[in-house]
Amino acid sequence: MRSTQKLTFFLIIFFLSPVFSINAASGDMIWQDVSRGIKDLNLQVVAVNPDNPEIVYAGSVNTIYKTKDGGENWEEALSFKGTGNTVNAIAVNPLNSKIIFAGTREGLYKSINHGTGWTRIFTGVGELNTAVLSLAVNPVNAENIFIGTKAGLFWTDTGGGTWRKAQNLPNDAAVSSIAIDFFRPEIIYAVTAKGFFKSINGAIDWKRMLESSIPEKFIIEDDSASNQEESVGINEAGTEIKSIVINPKDAGLLYLGTSKGMLISRDAGMTWKAAGSAGLISRDIRHLLISPADRDGVYAATGRGVFRYSVESGNWKELYKGLTAVDIRFLAAQNNSAALWAAAGKGVFKTSAAVQDAASSDSGKKSREILSAFADEPAIEEVQKAAIRYAEVHPEKIETWRKAAQKKAWLPHMTLGYTKGRDWQSSNVYSSGAYVGDDITWGKDYDWSIAFTWELGELLWNNDQTSIDTRSRLMVQLRDDVLNEVTRLYFERRRLQIEMLLSPPDERKDGIEKELRVQELTADIDALTDFYFSKKLKNKGQVASSK
Structure with missing residues (x-):
């Protein structure tokens, strides 16, 4: 009963989200650097507590940091410094926010007390199977957990007690992103190094929906290009797939983040189109996010900042105000507001609504004075x-x-030649049939040459x-x-x-x-x-x- 109530509340947030979406949709967002207290600012991932947005977890290369006050102060929750282990993914249990999962190079860790203590609940056989790159928790049954490793996908329905490996996914393919259907959790999507896959029976069987590389000819290269979606084939080499997100209003509407832009499917992955790129400075999309407070937008983390895609207009808009870092790796959203969080190469950032000065009666004049x-x-x-x-x-x-x-064509190619020779000749001299001596001659020969050639065609x-x-x-x-x-x-x-x-x-x-x-x-x-x-x-x- 508790799980059903929490899922219902989660879905209500998405459908009643217009009350929160004014600032998000208009782009009136200001980023704030909230990294104070974080020692390693090279952050990889961020996750927000769904019940208490003041509690946030941020992962650097080898440490997970936790804040209890919305980023004012941070403390270490899990550290692998000096061990060689690294943090790759963080997820909060959607039905019990006390439970936190951390995907690392050496397996999956679980905390049942908001990150105070940790237990390793998964280790695979071999380094590739052990390294957890991505993870997702079933929104209806939190005992059902999916993890993507460097060599395939594993899942459990016992909270980590026993694990099974997906048998008909490529065994040697890294799984970088996993998404679960909000309405039908038995439908799961996985982004791998060998293609985009879909399961309709809880990870038992999988079907490849897209090849590992998208043809570059379908990716729009110029900002000035048309915003119309372009059809995408699936059998040519080109673009790397990195992230998957499902529209919470329409489970058939999927978005893929790739190294050359965003792809859209309106039929649950059967066919794909390339989204327009107008306004998108960097098409190398590392992570995609849909905020509960913004039903019309898709947010993208790129190497040149954060961008918002308007589903209605098909345009991108850069969310740059206050964002001093451009190397964005991961995005997260709060359930009860339009606030976004970003993990970047220079720290963690949080958005807030722009403050308007309503008391100014002569704003133009004051602006010039300021x-x-x-x-x-x-x-x-x-x-x-x-x-x-x-x-x-x-x-x-x-x-x-x-x-x-x-001008190089006017400069001649000069060839300088020099030869040197020496000759020596000896002959016997006879007179009246009698030998009278040897006739010896010798000499030296010298030869100099210089030549100039021009390649006038190079003009x-x-x-x-x-x-x-x-x-x-x-x-x-x-x-x-x-x-x-x-x-x-x-x-x-x-x-x-x-x-x-x-x-x-x-x-x-x-x-x-x-x-x-x-x-x-x-x-x-x-x-x-x-x-x-x-x-x-x-x-x-x-x-x-x-x-």
Whole structure:
């Protein structure tokens, strides 16, 4: 009875979610770095307690951290430091939030007391079978647990007492993502290194629904490309599948995160289409999430930030406000609000709704006055140019390469030749039939030559152009990465400055934390601009003081 009640409550949250979805759908989300207390900021995964959203678990490479106050403070819940073991996955029992599961390199661990104590409940035979990469808990029967390892899928219906291995899945394929149907938990989906599989009888039998690689020709490459979905075949090599999520309103609506964008199936995996990519800066999707508070959106963790896909419009929108990290690995949502959590390469982040200043009667004027307070700071254009110059990725560099390659045709190929010879000859000399001596001659020969040739055809085309094209593509990508990073840091610093100006911290500790954060962002910008930012601040400060 208890399990049924909790599942009913879980589904009610999804269907009554519009009350929470205003800020999520509009994109009015502000990320906040809540990593204070976490020693290893290289985080891989995050999980939220479904009953108490203040309790969150974040996993780094070898440690699981726990917060009881929504990220204000963190403590170690499970550590494998110095053991060689690593944390790959975390899941909270949806029917009993005291129970936590941790998938690691050396098996599956279970805690029955919110992470205070842990017991290993699964170890496979051999390293590949033991390493747990993904896990999922049946939302109706929490004794039914599924784990994906480096060599197949295992499942238990006794809470970990006994385990069975899926027999007709590839034994040598890593299982990176598992999803269970909310309405029919006997339907399970698994993303493996050898394809996308589906079971309709609780993991007993499996059917391959998609090959391991999606053909690249069906993946939209440009932001300006059409948002219309494109049909996807299943028998060509190309794109790696990484994540699966099921729409909670429509169990037949599936989303796959791949290395080249997102795929959509509207018939439970029978056919697939590529979602549009307008607004999606990075198509390398590591993890997908549907929030209970946002029925129209799909959230994607990528190497360039967090993006929201609108099911209605087919467009992507970047959720960048306050997010100083771009290397996002995993996303999690709270059941009772629109808040999202993100595990990143530089810590853990949490969203909150944007605060509106309703008391301002002349907001335009005040906005200009506030921004004028930063008139002495370098403009974003200056900082971007400094970053490009320091990274040596300015566009003129490519043009210089091309001109130099063309001028190369005017330079001749010079061939210098030199030969040296020595000769010696001896003959017997006779006179009147009598031997009178030897006639010996010798000499030296020297020969010099020089030749010049021109390949005038290289004025139109030469092989160096191919190399330049390759290097220019790499340089453009690097330039985009540099500009994206420095722009994020610049405006995150500016937003924090404005926040401190409009809402001065009440507590001294908070003020110090925010000031340190400003200094940290300044140092990050300096690292990308060869200290240009701080030098300009110092110079302008000296000019202002002299006046």
